[in-house]
Structure formats: C-alpha cells, structure tokens
Amino acid sequence: MERFLGRLISPTLAVVEEDLRHLKVKRVKVGDIVEVLEEASLKPYLCKLVSLEKRRAVFEIVKELTPNIPRAFVRLYQCVPVKVSTFDEIVQRATEVGVSQIVPVISKRSFQKLPVIEEKIARWNRIVRESLKQCGRHHLPQILPPVRLEDVNPEGEYLNLFAFEREENNNLFKVLKFKTPSKGANIIVGPEGGFSKEEAQSLVNRGFLPVSLGNFTLRAETASVAVTFAVYNALATSDK
Amino acid sequence: MERFLGRLISPTLAVVEEDLRHLKVKRVKVGDIVEVLEEASLKPYLCKLVSLEKRRAVFEIVKELTPNIPRAFVRLYQCVPVKVSTFDEIVQRATEVGVSQIVPVISKRSFQKLPVIEEKIARWNRIVRESLKQCGRHHLPQILPPVRLEDVNPEGEYLNLFAFEREENNNLFKVLKFKTPSKGANIIVGPEGGFSKEEAQSLVNRGFLPVSLGNFTLRAETASVAVTFAVYNALATSDK
Missing domain, CATH: 2.40.240.20 (Hypothetical PUA domain-like; domain 1)
Known part of the structure; x- marks a missing residue:
C-alpha cells in the first residue's frame, strides 16, 4: 500500500x-x-x-484506519559520528525499528560542533517523515536538541543501557532476557571509536549498564539500529 | 587498532x-x-x-593474537532486492553482526537475473573482506551460489525462521526467548515487498517458522541486519 x-x-x-x-x-x-x-x-x-x-x-x-504506533518507549541517545551524514541513515532506520525519541549527543570522539548539529535537525525531521511513510508508522519520533554526554542521565523504572565494545559479560540478549518490566528504555550508542574508559566509567557511576552487542565491533549506524530493534521488540512483547 | x-x-x-x-x-x-x-x-x-x-x-x-570468530552459526538466505546494489550493504552489515553464510535467493518479488547475481559474488566477497577488518573478525563468511526460494529447506536441530510482515503472533523475541538450544539458524529475509501469501504458505509447509520483526515494515537491508544480529546473539549467549 x-x-x-x-x-x-x-x-x-x-x-x-x-x-x-x-x-x-x-x-x-x-x-x-x-x-x-x-x-x-x-x-x-x-x-x-x-x-x-x-x-x-x-x-x-x-x-x-487504526494508527500503527510504537508499543514501547525507546529513547536513543546517539553520539554524532564525525562523518555527520551517517546520522541521516541512523534516524531513518531508527524510525523503522520503533524509536520514540532520538537525542544527538556530543562525546569525546563524536562530531563536536553544536551549531552544525542544531542546523541539521530540520533535515533529520524531513528524513523521519519520509521513513514513516515507508514503514507504515503513524507516529512521529521526536528529534530533541543535542546534549553533552555528561548531561545524559538514567531514569527510574527505565532500562538504562549503553553499548560498550569492551564489555565482555553483559551481552544485550542476556540483559533483555532477565530484565524486569520497564516503562521504557534509554539507550546510548557511541560514535566511531566508541567511548573512552573515563566516559564509560562515568556512565556506570550514573547508573547506566554497559552491554555488549556481540564479539565484533559494529559501526555506529549498525549498532544503533541493532540495539534499538532488540530493545524495542523485547519491551513491546514483554507482557504478551 | x-x-x-x-x-x-x-x-x-x-x-x-x-x-x-x-x-x-x-x-x-x-x-x-x-x-x-x-x-x-x-x-x-x-x-x-x-x-x-x-x-x-x-x-x-x-x-x-587469538582469532575472534563467530560463536554461533547463522546462515542468512537473503532474497536479492530489485535494486541489487542494496545487497552490498547487506553483506557488509551481516558480516559485522556475525553471519557465517549468506545465500542470495531468487523469489517472486526479488531481482530475477541469475547470471547477474553470480557475477556479483566476487564483488560481495571483496566487501566482506573489507568489513572483516573494520569489525575485528578473523573468519570469512561464505557467500554461496544463488538458489531459488522453492529450493531452500530447513535443517534438523536448527532454528528455521523467515521474517514475515503479516505475521502477528510470533514476534522474533518471543521465539528466541523460548527456543530450545540449536546447532545454528537458517533465516530467510524477503526482498522489498516481502513474500507472497503462497510463498509464505509454502515455507510454513516445509517447516520454517514465520516471525514478526515488530509492527512496522522494515526495509530489506534493515530487516537482514536486525534479524541476523538478534539470532546470532541469542544463540551465542544461550548456554552462558
């Protein structure tokens, strides 16, 4: 159709x-x-x-018709890749796999220029609207203003995760299997090169759980779609 | 590194x-x-x-160094999109998320020209080798010769799935949560436009389980990376 x-x-x-x-x-x-x-x-x-x-x-x-809307709330905090155009693909695909909010994040290894990111938001909103039509979704994911990684905080009764390449124990799928019911999820995905040790430690101190996405290193654009897809579907089907 | x-x-x-x-x-x-x-x-x-x-x-x-190799066997039967260049991205990303074998498939709504697909295999092998380096994988996924959908068969002790947009009950994550241990997985992903009703029925008759990837319609390239990622990680962590 x-x-x-x-x-x-x-x-x-x-x-x-x-x-x-x-x-x-x-x-x-x-x-x-x-x-x-x-x-x-x-x-x-x-x-x-x-x-x-x-x-x-x-x-x-x-x-x-009955609107087809997200069945779980997933907020993706995505560190903006140095090659900013990669973010176009990320917002397009995250829309398909059910994200509700996308927040561009500035971290140590991300793209750094806040005004450039702010200017891109109108473009990303257009991409999101095109993606909506293609995937049969009747709900607009919000693209929020950019924030710095140190200002990202976890929320109570939410699943609060960050994808960390050097994490060896908590595979995302083990975490999703044994998680308690949640109101939603906050997911943080790094830029190319990931998070520094200090950034990861600071996220852990604030209450984010580091998760492994497997034993190979994913590109930022692969990681964001993979983790959003997994968390969205795990939450959306958890009480059924 | x-x-x-x-x-x-x-x-x-x-x-x-x-x-x-x-x-x-x-x-x-x-x-x-x-x-x-x-x-x-x-x-x-x-x-x-x-x-x-x-x-x-x-x-x-x-x-x-110790080679970093796949921890589970996933074979992706991917119907070739009409825009064949999309397959480049599919083999690149499937390599990152742990696929062991990729089989190009001709189905009702896929690209149809067998000789063109056969010629592309050398190109896809080059893409796979580039992707390996990027993701820190020391194992070559195989790209097998193309087959027709009607010749794809399930295997005993394997998880045998196909992504089906019109499936409403079996969400992939419910299936992965309650699955029995498997030797590996055969996953079939359709082209843009998915499978016809007759194709889906025939796959079910042969023993493939239709699974839903959520309530939005994914592009072929999004679906293949998402489902391969999920099945690979679920199998790789299942006995740990």
Whole structure:
C-alpha cells in the first residue's frame, strides 16, 4: 500500500499537495486506493483518488484506519559520528525499528560542533517523515536538541543501557532476557571509536549498564539500529 | 587498532602489499603497532612497522593474537532486492553482526537475473573482506551460489525462521526467548515487498517458522541486519 501525506478538506475528502510529486512517481491513477496520512496528526485514511489536478490530488475517504504506533518507549541517545551524514541513515532506520525519541549527543570522539548539529535537525525531521511513510508508522519520533554526554542521565523504572565494545559479560540478549518490566528504555550508542574508559566509567557511576552487542565491533549506524530493534521488540512483547 | 591484510615471509616478519594504499591512508608510521591478518587464513598478528617501502610495508611480528570468530552459526538466505546494489550493504552489515553464510535467493518479488547475481559474488566477497577488518573478525563468511526460494529447506536441530510482515503472533523475541538450544539458524529475509501469501504458505509447509520483526515494515537491508544480529546473539549467549 502506497502512503502519502495530505490534509482533510471535508469529512469525506482529502487532498495531497506537497507529496504530489511522490504520488506521480508512484504512478497512482484515478480509482486507485492508497493510504493518506493527515500531515499534522499522521492519522491514516484509506482513500480513493478521484481527481488528479495540476497542483493537487483529490481523494475520497473510504475509511479511517487504526494508527500503527510504537508499543514501547525507546529513547536513543546517539553520539554524532564525525562523518555527520551517517546520522541521516541512523534516524531513518531508527524510525523503522520503533524509536520514540532520538537525542544527538556530543562525546569525546563524536562530531563536536553544536551549531552544525542544531542546523541539521530540520533535515533529520524531513528524513523521519519520509521513513514513516515507508514503514507504515503513524507516529512521529521526536528529534530533541543535542546534549553533552555528561548531561545524559538514567531514569527510574527505565532500562538504562549503553553499548560498550569492551564489555565482555553483559551481552544485550542476556540483559533483555532477565530484565524486569520497564516503562521504557534509554539507550546510548557511541560514535566511531566508541567511548573512552573515563566516559564509560562515568556512565556506570550514573547508573547506566554497559552491554555488549556481540564479539565484533559494529559501526555506529549498525549498532544503533541493532540495539534499538532488540530493545524495542523485547519491551513491546514483554507482557504478551 | 588498525587492521591490514598481509602475509608472513618468515616466522618473525610479515608484509603488507595489496593493502598498502589503505595503510598509507591511515598514515601508519614506522614504529606503529597494528594488526596484520594473514590474507588466506585471516589469523591475526600484532605487528610493528619496521620499513615502509614503495611497494610493500614490512612488519616485525610482536605476537600471534587469538582469532575472534563467530560463536554461533547463522546462515542468512537473503532474497536479492530489485535494486541489487542494496545487497552490498547487506553483506557488509551481516558480516559485522556475525553471519557465517549468506545465500542470495531468487523469489517472486526479488531481482530475477541469475547470471547477474553470480557475477556479483566476487564483488560481495571483496566487501566482506573489507568489513572483516573494520569489525575485528578473523573468519570469512561464505557467500554461496544463488538458489531459488522453492529450493531452500530447513535443517534438523536448527532454528528455521523467515521474517514475515503479516505475521502477528510470533514476534522474533518471543521465539528466541523460548527456543530450545540449536546447532545454528537458517533465516530467510524477503526482498522489498516481502513474500507472497503462497510463498509464505509454502515455507510454513516445509517447516520454517514465520516471525514478526515488530509492527512496522522494515526495509530489506534493515530487516537482514536486525534479524541476523538478534539470532546470532541469542544463540551465542544461550548456554552462558
């Protein structure tokens, strides 16, 4: 099912304007059934194309659909890689695997320029909205303002973890198997080169649990999607 | 620690030739300590650069290291996406997260041209060798010749799974939590657009278990890394 962002102009009609180019690329024709997400709320509607005009496409609403939203709360604190463009892929993939909030983090080995990161947030929000359509998600993950690693703190009744390459005992999967029920999770993932010993010790002192993601060193973009996927699904299925 | 492929020329000396450009890019200097992997066996040696020549770098072997190899056997049957270049990323990432064998698969909605896939295998093997160095893995995942989905069969004492978007009950994490010990796993991941109903039914009839990767639709390249990561780690830590 193709999905497009649009807006309701009456209880029975929706229009797609900004997403018109995408709709034309997908060769949607009059009579075709697609999903239109109301661009502010992301509420999904099953819609039939009734008129393809120069600047907009008009749809008849067939029915309102049940929104597909995250079933667990995962906040990803992601240290910004020195090659900042890697963060584009990270926000795209983290959206697919169920993240609710993404916080760009500055750490010892991360990209350092706060104003550059702040400027990128609008771009990352656009990537997130594209990713939403592709993965059938009707909920916008938030991208929060950047913070410094020393200001990241754990929360009570949350699973508070950080991926640490030199951790040998706590494999993520052992932790997830024996964890107690949680309200959600805070996950910290390092940049290329990971965390320094001092950074790791400081995170442990603040109450974060170091976890191993296996015996090979993952790229930052692989680690973030892998750990978010695992924690999201473990939490989302824990009481079922 | 930087890693390079090379070969032993005596019990105490190693040379890097093909990887010389990579070594220069990394600005390794005489006296620096790096890891040299013997290019055939991938055995790792801690080495000190003693001479940087025009066509080769000569290293003194400091000591042999313990190889870091997979701790569980995971075979990924990956349907080749229509945009074949996506497979490059899949083999790179699957190597990081511990896959032992990758089998390109032709299914109803996959890329269809067998000779094109066969030609790509040399390229994928090169990508795998680059990925090995980056992730500190001393074991070559095999890329097997392509097969058709109807010829993929489960194995006894293995976990035999396929990722299925329309599966609502068996979340992968529930399956991994209650699984019995296994010799390894066969995982099948679909192309963009997934499996047809008939393909899924046929896989079930042959003994593959459909698993859900959560309530959002993952791209093929996200699904393959996520499911391989989860199954590898669950198997690798299951008896510890």
